[in-house]
Structures are given as C-alpha cells and as structure tokens.
Amino acid sequence: MLSKNKVNQLCSLHQKKGRNLQNLFIAEGQKLVQDLLVSDLRVMEVYFVEDGKLELGSKLGLDSKFELDRLSYFVEIAAEDMKKISALTTPTNCLAVVEIPDYVLDKQALLGKLSLVVEDVRDPGNLGTIIRIADWFGIDELICSAETVDCYNPKVVQATMGSIARVKVHYLDLVKFITEFKGVKEMNGGRSKGLGNTSFEIYGTLMDGERIDGVKLSDKGLIVIGNEGRGISDALQGLLTKKISIPRFGHVEPKRGQAESLNAAVATALVCAEFRRG
C-alpha cells in the first residue's frame, strides 16, 4: 500500500504548483506510458495495477527498446491506490511520473522549419489536441505565451495521446520573443540559409486575412494560434507578416448566425494541413 506521504506527493502533481516544485508530471494509460518510455524524456517511476490486461514486459516496451536502469521505481499497487493518485475520473492500470524536460529554444534552427506559436489557449483539451496535431503534421516545436495552460497539466497530457513525448513545448513572453526573433531573421538576410527558396513568414489567422487556399505558403515560419475567445491580441497582430483566413463554406456573411468561428484546435489543424499540402 502506498504511504499517505507518497499519495500526497503524487496528488500534488495534479496542480501546477506541485509540478513546478518537484519538476515532475504524471501521464496515465498504457499507450501514453509506452510512448514516454521510448522517448527522450526521463520516466522516473511507473505505478501499475496487475489487472490481467497489462503485460509489463512487451506492452510497456521493456523487452527491447527500453533500458531498465532509467527507472528508479516500478511499483505494483492496488486498484484503490491508483484511484487515489490518478487525475482521471476512470483510472487506468498504469501511471508514470516523468521529469519535466528542460528544452532550450534554438532560434537558428527555428529559421529552417515550421513551428507553432500559441497565445493564451486556456482549455487543456484544446492545447493537448494542438500538440497532437503538431505531431501529426511533423511540427516539433510549440512556443506558448506564459498565460497558456500548462502543457504538463494532466488533462493536457492525456489529450496529447502521447505526442507530449515528441513535441517540444516552450513558454515565453511572445511579443518579446517574436520581436527579438525578427532581429535574428534580419541577420540571416530575411531568409534561412540553404533550405529552399521560400521566405520565412510570421502567419496568423484573422477574420479579414487572405484566404489560405489562395496564398503561397512557406515551409518555414511561425504560425500564431490565438486565444479561444478573442483570437490573436493586437500586440501580436502587429508583428505578423502574413494574415490568413480559413474560408467558410457557401456564405461570405454567415447565414442567420451561421458558425462564426471554429474551435482553436480545429482551426490549427486546418491551417497545418494547408501548409503541409505541398
């Protein structure tokens, strides 16, 4: 049985304060734990319930891909203990405790690829889905404003379906970052070196932007995703170099209040798909 102290320590990881103090986060479910075990992240502990559905050897990737010595603990617990430490309404049969990675943002590398910039997305499900979309479309860096929901929030981690193990998420002051970044870009002559001949742009989706299916899209740049309710802030809008929009079907003016907007994650997916159309 888990000690009361251990339960408290693990439960404190449900909150941002506890995660920051311990520099740890939790991830639940076999698929997610497996993805983390084979990733570059450091899995510190795995708690599991032997329910007949879990095969620790092969299913958790312990046979071939996984180096056992990276784990300090691999602990079998009772279902009632899992209930205590889980952040899910319906707990699964395993929970991993993972070190929060210390990613360094390489601005020069950013010049050669497409990355997402996320401004103040508040809903954990939305941020998790955006991370999953980035992974699907081969985008490996996300730069978030400080006000964006914490990507190690258990609800975000679950919604990524494992993509949190592969996409690097940074938290920064976005106005400062993009302003400085534009300086780096100028030093490189406004173009990234030796990586094709499309220029680097800072894109953002706005109601009055140019229809995305009519714009020549670069394979290098930043795509800014705005907040769920108010979109991209004025401060960031001023830093965009290309304003784009997602066409609504049929009506330029929405018919009797036809959908005015799309969910933030859905809009991200539609924009990324257009960039990756090739």
Next chain:
Amino acid sequence: MLSKNKVNQLCSLHQKKGRNLQNLFIAEGQKLVQDLLVSDLRVMEVYFVEDGKLELGSKLGLDSKFELDRLSYFVEIAAEDMKKISALTTPTNCLAVVEIPDYVLDKQALLGKLSLVVEDVRDPGNLGTIIRIADWFGIDELICSAETVDCYNPKVVQATMGSIARVKVHYLDLVKFITEFKGVKEMNGGRSKGLGNTSFEIYGTLMDGERIDGVKLSDKGLIVIGNEGRGISDALQGLLTKKISIPRFGHVEPKRGQAESLNAAVATALVCAEFRRG
C-alpha cells in the same frame, strides 16, 4: 426565488432521461441563447440574471428578429438560483429551455447534398465540435448511431457554440439506414437527378484508405465518422463505397510512435475542408 420543484425540473434536463421525458433541453450563455431565439427551434423559457452585462432587448434579439409571443416565460432570477439550475462550472447570465425538435429525415433530399454520419462518438466535446464544423462547412444534417452521445447533453450544446440551432441531428440504426439508403439511391439510378454530374458516394476515413488529396471528391454523399478509439466498425466499413485517408506529414510509418491518429473532430474538419475545397 425559483421553487424547489422548478429547480428539480430544470436540473433533470442535465440528464438524458429527464430530457426525453420532458422533450426539452437547456442552452446557456448569451451567444447560444441568441442563436436559438432567432432559429426555427422553439425556445420555451429564458432565465436571466440582471448583472449589468445583459441587455435583454437588443442583445437577446428581442427587438426585431424575435417574436415575443413564442415565449411563455422570460424570468429574472437571482445569481444563486442560476447556480442551482446551470450545468456549467461557471454559470453565465442566461439559460434557455428549448423544445427538442422533431426532425424528419428526407432521404431524397440527402441524395442532393453532403451529410455526415457519426458512429458511436462518445465525448460530448467531440460531438459538439463536429456539429460546429458541419455548420461552418455548410453541412446541415448529421445522422448519428443510437450509441452516439445525446446531442442535447448540455456539454454537447455548449461545444456547438450555437450551431445546434442550425444543424439537424438524427439518431438511427446506421447499418439499417445505409442499407436502405443504398436502395433509394439505386432507384434513382445511382445518381441524384439534375444536381450536377458527380455521383453519390459513401465515404469513410480508414488507415489504409486512398489519400484524400488524391481522390476526386463528390459534392453529394455521406461521410462516415468513426468512434474515437476504434474508428469505423466492420459492419459500416462493408457499406462504404470509397475509403479515404488523411495523409500524415513526412513519414509513412510513424517515427518512434509519432501520432497514430487524430482526434475525431479534427479528422472531421480536415475531411470536410477537403470536400469543400472546390
């Protein structure tokens, strides 16, 4: 103050059983209530909190578009009563009670347009987002399996952001419906009459389907959306006439467990966008 009976009656609408018994559902927030008031749905009651932010006349659309006599009740209540009847963690300043519409599915009309078929989508946020996406892309009918989450569940209604007022949702036995529908289609010679020259297809997204960006897509047909975990069932797969897939970027085989799938609503958006590309 609302009577205890009234509070109980309204709270019972948070559950499917209560909604079916009373043939009513609830919708919360000014945007959603406004969209419902100007729609063809019957709003039976509106409860509001006078918090200084609500202007009942113009903001609720009562001035021009709205016929006052459709409402039997328009009731000012205290914030504490709103807290009791609301299904939201953070209640808003208005809540509408709406009659569940009795839509009749017109199979002949379906032959001339694009509609969505939803199989066993369980997450309320996903179904709500799918309804919002349908609205954005000018798709006005959704045919759901009986096991799909109830579209009048408060969480679904909120996630539609008002689109529930414009998209018609039907619940049917899908295998029976599509089998019969194929019969109707045959009677029409496999093509719908006088509506362009593309044929009617039953599409579904599968891992091994043809890349959607390489397929000639019809502007008439059914698009089947599968369950979040297991996709489209074998029974429905057997009834598809075109199997399509959404291309993942970069790798045919996912790299070290790269995202294997997309969220159901995200996949729906990507497919609809491709159909509406024109």
